[in-house]
Amino acid sequence: xxxxxxxxxxxxxxxxxxxxxxxxxxxxxxxxxxxxxxxxxxxxxxxxxxxxxxxxxxxxxxxxxxxxxxxxxxxxxxxxxxxxxxxxxxxxxxxxxxxxxxxxxxxxxxxxxxxxxxxxxxxxxxxxxxxxxxxxxxxxxxxxxxxxxxxxxxxxxxxxxxx
Numbered sequence: 001x002x003x004x005x006x007x008x009x010x011x012x013x014x015x016x017x018x019x020x021x022x023x024x025x026x027x028x029x030x031x032x033x034x035x036x037x038x039x040x041x042x043x044x045x046x047x048x049x050x051x052x053x054x055x056x057x058x059x060x061x062x063x064x065x066x067x068x069x070x071x072x073x074x075x076x077x078x079x080x081x082x083x084x085x086x087x088x089x090x091x092x093x094x095x096x097x098x099x100x101x102x103x104x105x106x107x108x109x110x111x112x113x114x115x116x117x118x119x120x121x122x123x124x125x126x127x128x129x130x131x132x133x134x135x136x137x138x139x140x141x142x143x144x145x146x147x148x149x150x151x152x153x154x155x156x157x158x159x160x161x162x163x
Contacts, residue, residue, distance in 0.1 A: 082099065
């Protein structure tokens, strides 16, 4: 086994000292720009603002109020009783802002059962599997699950997290 000692000798006075290479500013800028771009794409696909139309959620939200929703429920937690959600109605492709009152399997009290439900004939109304039952905060004028029935989980666009 031989060791080449010429590589281990210190540089002489005439040799320039090796300078560590620094990354060019362009590379640092590219990385920062890429991170910002990824953040914007993530934000675009997972968050949205919605304008409330109507008075069915008063006093919580008012007509023409802008609210923020998160479409990625894994970020803000699953749907729970009391959450305010935006739902999509296929009937006329409209979006509604409502509060989740009952979850799948819950029994709905007689006051909030669907208008076409006959309690004497059918018994207590239970929310079907993979659905939620939503109500507006302004019960007198709200068109909600009492009118159009339970909402499938797939029709929930997002959960309100800011206003």
